[in-house]
Amino acid sequence: MTPEHAQHFADLVLWRRDVRRFKTDAVPNGVLAKIIDLADHAPSVGNSQPWRIVRVTTPSIRNDVRANFERANAAAAATYPDDTVRRDYLGLKLEGFDAAPEHLAVFCACATEQGRGLGIRTMPEMLSYSCVSMIATLWYAARAEGLGLGWVSILDPADVTSALGVPRDWKLIGYLLLGYPIEEHTDPELVRAGWQPRTPIQSRFLER
Amino acid sequence: MTPEHAQHFADLVLWRRDVRRFKTDAVPNGVLAKIIDLADHAPSVGNSQPWRIVRVTTPSIRNDVRANFERANAAAAATYPDDTVRRDYLGLKLEGFDAAPEHLAVFCACATEQGRGLGIRTMPEMLSYSCVSMIATLWYAARAEGLGLGWVSILDPADVTSALGVPRDWKLIGYLLLGYPIEEHTDPELVRAGWQPRTPIQSRFLER
Numbered sequence: 300m301t302p303e304h305a306q307h308f309a310d311l312v313l314w315r316r317d318v319r320r321f322k323t324d325a326v327p328n329g330v331l332a333k334i335i336d337l338a339d340h341a342p343s344v345g346n347s348q349p350w351r352i353v354r355v356t357t358p359s360i361r362n363d364v365r366a367n368f369e370r371a372n373a374a375a376a377a378t379y380p381d382d383t384v385r386r387d388y389l390g391l392k393l394e395g396f397d398a399a400p401e402h403l404a405v406f407c408a409c410a411t412e413q414g415r416g417l418g419i420r421t422m423p424e425m426l427s428y429s430c431v432s433m434i435a436t437l438w439y440a441a442r443a444e445g446l447g448l449g450w451v452s453i454l455d456p457a458d459v460t461s462a463l464g465v466p467r468d469w470k471l472i473g474y475l476l477l478g479y480p481i482e483e484h485t486d487p488e489l490v491r492a493g494w495q496p497r498t499p500i501q502s503r504f505l506e507r
Numbered sequence: 508m509t510p511e512h513a514q515h516f517a518d519l520v521l522w523r524r525d526v527r528r529f530k531t532d533a534v535p536n537g538v539l540a541k542i543i544d545l546a547d548h549a550p551s552v553g554n555s556q557p558w559r560i561v562r563v564t565t566p567s568i569r570n571d572v573r574a575n576f577e578r579a580n581a582a583a584a585a586t587y588p589d590d591t592v593r594r595d596y597l598g599l600k601l602e603g604f605d606a607a608p609e610h611l612a613v614f615c616a617c618a619t620e621q622g623r624g625l626g627i628r629t630m631p632e633m634l635s636y637s638c639v640s641m642i643a644t645l646w647y648a649a650r651a652e653g654l655g656l657g658w659v660s661i662l663d664p665a666d667v668t669s670a671l672g673v674p675r676d677w678k679l680i681g682y683l684l685l686g687y688p689i690e691e692h693t694d695p696e697l698v699r700a701g702w703q704p705r706t707p708i709q710s711r712f713l714e715r
Contacts, residue, residue, distance in 0.1 A: 356711070421664065
């Protein structure tokens with residue numbers, strides 16, 4: 300390790316934003332394969348590697364997922380009783396379905412035998428968490444290649460599983476949109492839009 | 508971004524191992540603060556930053572958590588009916604309680620109002636997942652400083668919450684041990700010990 304390792308990683312983290320504004324430029328296959336291969340080396344409980352990555356290219360399936368988002372987002376907006384808040388919510392750009400060239404759905408194969416059950420008896424959610432660590436790794440790997448990633452969670456997971464025709468015991472962890480970002484900035488979209496500022500770390504750190 | 512950003516991040520990922528063999532050397536306070544501050548910039552749903560980090564230094568609390576692990580690990584071993592497998596399991600070194608100078612418990616404040624509910628209506632687990640993305644970020648940030656991190660999941664979460672005296676609606680995500688590693692290697696402990704090899708990515712990637 301060198302001081303540049305720390306500085307370069309800090310660059311990735313501080314830029315790392317949930318991207319919703321993409322160029323339509325294709326992601327070269329070699330770049331996609333490279334970042335997925337690196338993310339596949341993420342930590343996993345019991346070395347179980349429980350993530351399953353589905354690259355979605357079929358237009359009708361993409362449309363199904365986008366329609367799923369539209370329904371879930373309308374329902375989410377309806378939960379804000381205050382008219383102003385609801386209008387603010389609906390004004391947010393929360394996904395990049397309009398332009399992102401790559402769609403990746405990530406599932407957890409929660410019944411996997413890989414890992415032989417190690418580390419999941421008292422905390423079975425460690426399998427899902429391992430999938431998240433893979434996604435976080437993919438996020439930084441993508442950024443290092445000049446790509447942006449957006450994680451869409453405003454979806455009915457069961458409908459996504461059905462639309463993609465994957466095994467029913469796979470659990471949706473995230474639907475990821477990937478591509479080259481239109482702009483470079485370090486402030487998160489929700490900070491820019493005035494929805495939610497960052498808060499001081501003192502409220503999140505304590506000693507015992 | 509430069510080619511070195513990608514290469515340096517790949518270095519972190521490929522070395523990034525769940526460390527269980529630590530030196531007892533202290534982690535300088537400035538280094539600990541630096542990596543926690545960087546991890547605090549990890550992505551979170553709705554910019555909710557739902558993680559709560561508890562630095563555990565009180566010896567009696569550390570002992571409680573270690574005893575918790577011993578109980579959970581004995582119970583886990585008992586789930587392997589085959590004598591040889593059970594002996595193999597008990598021969599694995601699964602944690603570094605003997606030497607790790609820093610203990611960090613990470614909880615999810617699942618009732619947080621930060622983020623104003625954005626992105627968690629259909630997938631409330633996104634709050635826990637945000638905490639995992641913080642831990643993954645901390646993992647790489649630690650590695651860039653020459654540190655190793657071990658995530659202990661063989662614990663009764665409710666007993667950890669109780670031992671640390673944190674609010675009952677905080678959910679334990681992980682108990683992390685941190686320090687300088689005794690040795691440098693890229694092969695995971697569970698691969699070395701013959702418990703679970705890596706498997707080819709082809710079994711985890713599909714197209715739709």
